Amino acid sequence: MKILMDKDLDDSGLMAIAIDALETAFHARAANRLISPPRHHVSFADRGDLVFTVGGILGEKPLAGFRVYDTFDGAEHAQIVAVWSADDARLKGIVLGSRLGSLRTGAIGGLAIRHLGAPDAKIVGIIGSGAQARTQLAAAAAVCNLDRARVYSRDEKNRAAFAREMQLALGLEVEPVGSVSKAVVDADIVICATTSQTPVLHVGDLKAGAHVNTVGPKTLHGYELGLDVADAAAVIATDSPEQARAYASPFFLAGSGTDGRLVDLADIIAGKAAGRASPEEITLFCSVGLAGTEVVVAAAVLDRVGDGCGL
Template sequence: MTKILSDEDLADGGLMAVAIDALESAFLARAGNRLMSPPRHHVSFPDRGDLVFTVGGILGDKPLAGFRVYETFEGAEHSQIVAVWSANDARLKGIVLGERLGNLRTGAIGGLAIRHLSAPDARIVGILGSGAQARTQLAAAAAVRKLDHARVYSRDEKNRLAFASEMQHALGLDIEPADSAREAVADADIIICATTSQTPVVHARDLKPGVHVNTVGPKTLQGHELSLDVADAAAVIATDSPEQAHAYASPFFLAGSGNEVRMADLADIIAGKAAGRRSPEEITLFCSVGLAGTEVIVASAILDRLCVPG
């Protein structure tokens, strides 16, 4: 019988570590040309929205294949489907429905960036944004670093208060609401920028030496949550998918700045093929764009974890 999981099944906080470990292996496979991850494909329904498909998998002793599809139709609720097959024997391992897997996957990729680019002794996190992505990014940071303190800012005071209370309880971490973006990132060793802002909310003047920055929100020339001078200040700029960054319908926010050509593939940094952080004072920047196919890898690991026979 095909295993089917939903958002309620993925509520276990321990699944973040499972996702990060699965993606560590996937990124090493990518560096070795064993990860299948073509750019996403859109099918448009005029005046309604798109169905968006990502297909991917991994080659090796236990090859996997699968896809994710989600929609951009207008409505109060959105949904997505991830299906995973064993490519050895055509067995459908399972299906995962809902939004939580995508958020978990994106958070885990951010956690990998923090693991490999932030200072090993990073303890303080500044968070901009209080939505689902901010939550999973912070959970991933807590999974890879021994954090002491976090500050969160978002425009809605009620939302940032709720975020601080909820995540403090979930992670056992001291989390303080901040009154401004600048206050939230002051003295932070790690900055998580997960907003919907089309104008910069973080500038180079706000950063201390040695900080690592994850940006998850808008990153096109038409609108971007980070100031371009953050990239100028960064000694290392990385992304999870240079192909996807170049495939945006609207040009990537670093296009024409001279910094786009400096952008390394996170997989190559993890595999030691490209340089990562070289000193405690260096500023590092990770631009999350979504590595297609990785939902399949995370879904497979979760299916293995939650659906053990007996």
Template sequence: MTTILDDQKLSGYSLMQTAIEAVAAFMVARADGKTVSPPRHHVPFDGHGDLVFTIGGVSGDRPLAGFRVYDTFTGNEQTQIVAVWSADDARLKGVVLGERLGAIRTGAIGGVAIRHLSPPDAKVVGLIGSGLQARMQLAAAASVRPIRKAYIYSRDARHRAAFAEDMQAQLGLEVKPVACAKDAAKEADIVICATSSTRPILDMSDLKPGAHINTLGPKTIDAHELGLDVAAAASIIATDSKEQARSYASPFFLQGSRHEQRMVELSDIVAGRTTHRTSSDQTTLFCSVGLAGTEVAVAAAILDSLSGKDA
């Protein structure tokens, strides 16, 4: 019988470490040319929205293949489906329904970036945004660094207060809501931007020297949540998929600049094939765009970890 998981089965944050290791292994395989990760594909349904597909997998001793599909239909809650096959025996390993797997996967990618780009002794996180993505990013940061404190800012004071109370209880960290984005970032070793803002909410003057920044929100020329001076100051600019960044409907916010030419693949950093952080005063930037196939790898790892349990 095919295993089917939903958001309830993936609740909490206990699966984050499993997801991070799955993404790290996928990154090494990507650097070795052993993954399938084409850009996402939009199929429009006129007047309603799109079905968006990401397809990918990994070869090697335990080859995987699969896809994720989600909708942009208006007037309905978004639905996501991830299906995973064991490619060597054509066995359907399982199906995952709901939005939580995607957030875990994105959090895990952010966690891998934090592991390889942030100061090794990073203890303070600044978060801009209080949604599910910000929660997963904080959980991922706490999985790879000795985090002791987090500051949270979002536009709605009730949301940031609820975030602080819940994440403090869930992760055992001190989480403090603050009144502006600058207050969240000024003491942070790691800054996580997970907003829908189309205008920069932070620039370089707001950041602590040597900070690492993960940006998850808008990153197009016409709409970006970070000031371009952050990219200019960054010693390292990494992304999970340069191909996906080039495939944005609206041009990527660094397109055509010298900073785009400096951008490196996170997979090459993970595999030790390109530059990583070498000093405590370096500013580093990770631009998360969504690497196809990682959701398949994470789903497979979670399905394996839950096998034998009441899945």
């Protein structure tokens, strides 16, 4: 059995490994072979929750496992992902820390770009400069032959640091800019990774044929994306329509007239639903972080990363 921590997940090649693992998982979802029940919260009064997700894949090499993380007050938050080989009851390993979750979320975004973005996408515009923005850009670079990226966030120092770090990590020209419009004006791929509760991106900011990725739940109580982007999108997809509609506050498209067009990304990947039909179409992906897929990514990482700390 292996035990891996955040420091063991520094390998830049892990993003491509995670994206390919999730491609398999989403094909399994379309064929009803992916195990991904809704998250389960266990509350501790006045402290927070422990949140559990269970996941796995049925088939020739079945996997099973779980993830648990906390919402307790405090600066330090730990996550645990455990993976079993379900055909022989062997515990493959455990992954501790927060990096795996970010890797998984980024990889889902990369999968959406692979199947909904323009095949010849060269330019990425990023709104936000936090951890999610970093993994989303890394995923875009893993599935596209990019020329350059531009990033905007409200804090000038943060966006400058993001540009320096990601340019070094990806070998890609990354420019910090002073507005949303400058970040996305000619971008083939647009990544929204902010905590804004009011729209920061509108359809007038986008070029024809742009693909937009958003990260995290968007509800009627707050969302970073103008409804006009959804109105203009030829395809609106998510990694889990059930999960998008299961939050306490309704999904941000509820009542807008476009909610009924929400498509499961797995069905697009499997050819059961239509994706991009022309180079001029705008497409939109709303990631909610399909529960259980951390197990699939953890299994691939455990297979890739050396011996870790064996027990």
